[in-house]
Amino acid sequence: MTATIAYDDVEVGTELPERLFPLRRVDLVRYAGASTDFNPIHWNERAAVEAGLPGVIAHGMLTMATAVRLVTDWLGDPGALVEYGVKFSAPVVVPDGDEPAVVSVRGTVQKKLEDNQVVVNLTARCQGAKVLMAARATVRLP
Template sequence: MTATIGYDDVEVGTELPERLFPLRRADLVRYAGASGDFNPIHWSDRAAAEAGLPGVIAHGMLTMATAARLVTDWIGDPRALLEIGVKFSSPVVVPDDDEGATVSVRGVVEKKLDGNRVVVNLTTRCRGEKVLMASRATVRLP
């Protein structure tokens, strides 16, 4: 989705269609390199088990960035994303196989603000379970 969405094109209740984002172990390694977060719970099954986790988990900030992609792809300009906030509610477990995990993200316009700003509520799930709560993005539209 690269079409530019304008402020007048959306109303409260406008839905952003669901997108599915795959996360595989290789993605976790790439993110660790980019972020500098090499905590072994993000790549070692043994370390994840020792920490009491059900398996290797995606970085929380990677999960948040994945949710943000729904919005930045929808608006067509990542610079228009002014703010994003989430609460982490459940980890994204990424199996060591060819499929990994799939993160599902949906959005709905919650409100329109002055200055061509729009607040979008996001619903982010993995394996049917919400992985982010109170997830909102504010964007400025043309």
């Protein structure tokens, strides 16, 4: 698969359209199975509260992966991702029941590098809290 956006078509300051990603408890269970991270803070309310958390929280790596989907979906090619890093600043608390936690993700092209690489800064929020800091994705474009 090749990215659908070309390097020459991207400018510094280009904004990626905001995306809203709902996360439900069932998503946490599925991720636990895929990642083999069965820590009860990700599915058991009592365990999460006993650990000092406000409730069941999404896995950090799930939050991180959810945010970078903004970039990979924008490009149309997850293989274009060269480097990605974040710092976690707040947990994504996922309520019980039908209401999801909604992670809002925005992106802006910060700079263009050599070798057709572009750096995109990401902002991810949930319930008003910034859940990722220093979130940056470097991608290679055709």
